[in-house]
Amino acid sequence: MPTSSRTDMTDEAQRSADLTVARQVIGDEAAGLAALARGLDGGFAQALEAIRAAPGRVIVSGMGKSGHVARKIAATFASTGTPASFVHPAEASHGDLGMISKGDVVLVLSNSGETPELADLVAHTRRFGIPLIGVAARPQSTLMTQADIAITLPALPEACGIGVVPTTSTTMTLALGDALAIALMRGRGFTAADFRAFHPGGKLGARLARVRDLMHGAEELPLVDRDTPMADTLLAITGAGFGVVGVTDASGGLVGIVTDGDLRRHMDGLLDHIAVEVMTPAPRTIRPDALAAEALAQMNERKITCLFVVDDEDAARRPLGILHIHDCLRAGVA
Structure with missing residues (x-):
């Protein structure tokens, strides 16, 4: 052999x-x-x-x-x-x-x-x-x-x-x-939140991060009133850098969102419209105490890049912040 x-x-x-x-x-x-x-x-x-x-x-x-x-x-x-x-x-x-x-x-x-x-x-x-x-x-x-x-x-x-x-x-x-x-x-x-308090670093800390930990606060929110002309709405979208703008009613509640897709769908005569006529109504939102992993899953499922943060207990649905998918990825949430 x-x-x-x-x-x-x-x-x-x-x-x-x-x-x-x-x-x-x-x-x-x-x-x-x-x-x-x-x-x-x-x-x-x-x-x-x-x-x-x-x-x-x-x-x-x-x-x-x-x-x-x-x-x-x-x-x-x-x-x-x-x-x-x-x-x-x-x-x-x-x-x-x-x-x-x-x-x-x-x-x-x-x-x-x-x-x-x-x-x-x-x-x-x-x-x-x-x-x-x-x-x-x-x-x-x-x-x-x-x-x-x-x-x-x-x-x-x-x-x-x-x-x-x-x-x-x-x-x-x-x-x-x-x-x-x-x-x-x-x-x-x-709870998981208590556990994260002792594990702020590394992959485990990222997985247990809350939306409120990663979101951009009220001072960075891209918002326009529902009657805002689209010329000003476009300026708000480009100025904020999120690629979206939230549309609010008289009480400050979130009633819609204007995205790149909305702009393309209304390209013909876009500047003749106001925000409420172009927006997508009742946009998907996320709670501030939700896990960032849940927010990322929603964004991946809906093929969107941003979620406005709204407290479920606020009947007026006033936005508290905005979370971009890049915020999750930078924090190691995956």
């Missing part, structure tokens, strides 16, 4: 073996998550009650891989409305215990429950009566017996096959942290 054929078979066998390992790892971790969900009990509910009752922050701590998971859990808490901080247990023993005070609640992660670096942190909570929530797989461990509230992880083997690499255990711990954070978030009625 040629060498290249043997190499191809070897490569294919390796790919197959790799996929087998990957599926086994993911399957083992999925089984761990399923067991965790089935086994949640009163400890989980007590942990939520303790966190809700605490006037201070949630202090999350762990060592090694549990420490990395603890950092993520603290960040998830903080970004969903539960004030939280990560404290490294080794640094806690060298002054950072001062970051933990009465009013806080401490969430400590340790698969074995016997991590020696946690000793000073646990002792600090006992000394000052700070509520301690322990998460571990061994209910009789030091952490779990000292904790006010214990959440026991299912005692399942790690997905590594040799029983020592934190895999299944860290996946379960991470999911448990997410479950706590989301339960707290939903309990307080945390």
Whole structure:
């Protein structure tokens, strides 16, 4: 058999073996998550009650891989409305215990429950009566017996096959942290707008931007009265730079819009008309509190480039601003 054929078979066998390992790892971790969900009990509910009752922050701590998971859990808490901080247990023993005070609640992660670096942190909570929530797989461990509230992880083997690499255990711990954070978030009625307040930058911030955040305000609105001659209406369109002009009634309410399409349709004798005779009546508008993504979807669907912003509760329909499709694109809304 040629060498290249043997190499191809070897490569294919390796790919197959790799996929087998990957599926086994993911399957083992999925089984761990399923067991965790089935086994949640009163400890989980007590942990939520303790966190809700605490006037201070949630202090999350762990060592090694549990420490990395603890950092993520603290960040998830903080970004969903539960004030939280990560404290490294080794640094806690060298002054950072001062970051933990009465009013806080401490969430400590340790698969074995016997991590020696946690000793000073646990002792600090006992000394000052700070509520301690322990998460571990061994209910009789030091952490779990000292904790006010214990959440026991299912005692399942790690997905590594040799029983020592934190895999299944860290996946379960991470999911448990997410479950706590989301339960707290939903309990307080945390909304997408609240979430955006903690995520003003990046793609996520853009997706959650409101129309009012991106629109041009009243001082930039291109508006004419319904009886305005078309010569003046054309000047208003070109001067504003949006390619459109809104038409208002005597109360200042938006009754129509003049676009390039309207101009083309009335090209014959255009300057003999007034704005109300050329406009498209009852134009599509958007609420100021609507997501910018919703406005962009409307513009794409209708093949238009602008939307006037009108408060639905204003019976007169007075325009508050105007949003151009380029405003959405510049902000990263897509």
